[in-house]
Structures are given as C-alpha cells and as structure tokens.
Amino acid sequence: MLEDLQEEMGLTYLFVAHDLSMVRHISTRIGVMYLGRLVEIADSDELYENPLHPYTKALLSAIPVADPQLSAKSKRLMLQGELPSPMHVPSGCHFHTRCMYAEEGCSREVPEMKEVSPGHFVACSCLPIKG
Numbered sequence: 616m617l618e619d620l621q622e623e624m625g626l627t628y629l630f631v632a633h634d635l636s637m638v639r640h641i642s643t644r645i646g647v648m649y650l651g652r653l654v655e656i657a658d659s660d661e662l663y664e665n666p667l668h669p670y671t672k673a674l675l676s677a678i679p680v681a682d683p684q685l686s687a688k689s690k691r692l693m694l695q696g697e698l699p700s701p702m703h704v705p706s707g708c709h710f711h712t713r714c715m716y717a718e719e720g721c722s723r724e725v726p727e728m729k730e731v732s733p734g735h736f737v738a739c740s741c742l743p744i745k746g
C-alpha cells in the first residue's frame with residue numbers, strides 16, 4: 616500500500632523502523648541511528664551489502680534468515696551490555712560501551728561522519744573496521 620501510494624502521489628517517505636528486512640524492502644536510502652545520532656548513511660543496496668559501522672553490522676546480523684541451512688551458516692554479532700539510558704548517553708562515541716572495536720579515544724571523541732565511498736557516510740573514528 617505504501618509503495619502504491621508513493622507511485623500514485625509521488626510521495627517521499629521518512630520511514631522509521633526497527634525491522635531491517637522491512638526497511639530494505641521499502642527504502643532507497645537508509646540512515647542508521649544509535650542513541651539519537653546517525654552512525655551510517657548509504658543507499659539501501661550499499662548498506663546491506665557493505666555495512667561498515669559496527670552497530671549497522673550487528674543490526675544486519677540479527678535479521679532472521681528463513682532458510683535453516685543459510686541461518687546455521689550466518690554469524691550473529693552479539694552486542695555487549697545493555698542499551699544505555701537516552702537520559703545519560705555515553706561520552707564520545709555513544710556506541711563505545713557496546714562496541715567490539717572500541718579503542719581508548721572512543722570514549723572521548725565524537726566521531727565525525729565521513730564519506731567513505733560516493734554517498735556512503737560512516738561515523739567511526741576507527742575505520743577501516745575489522746570484521
């Protein structure tokens with residue numbers, strides 16, 4: 616229905632969701648947010664095929680796979696700890712308390728959003744990220 620309306624009325628949507636399989640289906644461009652900050656922005660196919668921010672990677676790895684054989688082969692990235700309170704966000708990179716790649720400076724510096732390839736932006740001061 617949303618796609619029909621979009622075509623008929625020439626609409627642009629800002630679609631906010633947690634279900635990333637749905638997001639891929641409906642979006643042409645995606646911004647991933649963590650505790651109120653954008654951490655990665657890219658066209659839909661680029662984001663799903665080449666996620667760079669550790670939070671994006673963790674979100675994508677959590678998408679259920681319907682095929683049991685493929686599901687058994689896929690590796691889920693488990694985040695450490697609990698989601699911090701939005702009333703008391705961590706210093707520096709908001710994600711540093713849960714990031715598997717965090718380094719010393721991550722708790723002090725707010726990472727800048729950088730364009731790593733045309734139209735693909737990532738906010739992580741430790742790029743290139745392993746994994």
Ligand code: SF4
Binds near residue numbers: 712726
């Ligand atoms: S800046 Fe540091 S804590 Fe933040 S996502 Fe990058 S590696 Fe992780």
